[in-house]
Amino acid sequence: MIAETVCSAVSVAGLGIAAVTAYRRRFLKAAxxxxYSLIPxxxxxxxVxxxxxxxxxxxxxxxxxxxLAASWALFATTRAVERRGGGSRKQRKEARSAPREAAEPAASARALGPGAGPAARPATKPGQSSADDFSDIEAILKKHGI
Structure with missing residues (x-):
């Protein structure tokens, strides 16, 4: 009963302030x-x-x-442990020992177009320096005057 009375008083006060604001010709602010005053x-x-x-x-x-708070805390904790790499030792060991490969190695070759990919480009020789690897990039830059 007291909460309803307080909410009603707040609404009446807000409508009074809106009336004074409208009297000052600030209609947008009054509206x-x-x-806001009709909400309570x-x-x-x-x-409610x-x-x-x-x-x-x-x-x-x-x-x-x-x-509900305890349930939320349990969900958050288990999610954090799971993201951190939780689980059994067997699962972690299997995950570490599994080989990591690309999803589809030929996908990048198709995306780059013809003449790209591991088969089209010759492998670098062991005696070749890393400066030779960038020779094609240097040629492109010189072609554009950079």
């Missing part, structure tokens, strides 16, 4: 204030305020909120 009375009329007041003073509701 916005009126919209709307909540009273729909019964009564439900919230009953819930706030109910030990059963607080126990339920505690159970």
């Amino acid at each position: 916005r204030i009126a919209a 009375i709307g909540l009273v009329m729909t019964g 305020v009564g439900w919230a007041a009953d819930t706030a003073f109910s030990p059963t509701a607080w126990a339920g909120f505690g159970a």
